[in-house]
Amino acid sequence: MSEPHGSQDSERLTRPLPVLEKEGPAASGVPADRGPLPGPDGAHDGGHGGGHRFWSARRVPAAVVAVLLLALAGLLLYDIAAVRADRPVMRWRRELARQLAERPLDDIWVLVGAGVAAALGLWLVLLAVTPGLRGLLPMRRTHPDVRAVLDRPAAATVLRDRAMEVPGVQSARVSVGCRKAVARAVSHFRDPDDVRAELDAVLAEAIAALGLARPPRLSVRVRRSERKG
Secondary structure, three states: OOHHHHHHHHHHHHOOOOEEEEOOOOOOOOOOOOOOOOOOOOOOOOOOOOOOOOOOOOHHHHHHHHHHHHHHHHHHHHHHHHHHOOOOOOHHHHHHHHHHHHOOOOOHHHHHHHHHHHHHHHHHHHHHHOOOOOOEEEEOOOEOOEEEEEEHHHHHHHHHHHHHOOOOEEEEEEEEOOOEEEEEEEEOOOOHHHHHHHHHHHHHHHHHHOOEOOOOEEEEEEEEOOOOO
């Protein structure tokens, strides 16, 4: 009589939990977006409440850019101060000024330098206008001040566990992306078409139960187990 209760308690303890955040002055953790709040029915953004991803803090790129700018500015200011103190200009600045004055605009090194600078600038702009944190899937908002996200590996684990419960499935692998969930299974005693049909129904129900604001499209692939001998 105690064994079913023990299995249920174990399932509750091992079930992955979503990340929650409360918006407002006392909020902490991942920064929330400032999009419109859902209506009384908890829906916005085309019927998917809380469909926007959390914005990444971008601490590493910001720190790298800040350190590089600080180093270049410090070196330039030191050279300017040295010139003001009647010392010769640093060799690198004199050489750079000469190269910029003598090289034509169609020189290969000028084009390469301009291309690198443009690529870095576009990369920084891309980081500034995209939210990032693709590993977190936004969940539907049921309260205006609370947002929740589900980790993609946790969602994949939940779907894989549901797939393994289908009769005839020998093994299963599930990958969950922002827009698509792909399930690959191996059947060993049932017809693959029957297994695929049941997996479609079971995993579609499991995806709906995750409570995601934008449920990913489901793709199921089933192959028969290779018999030895």
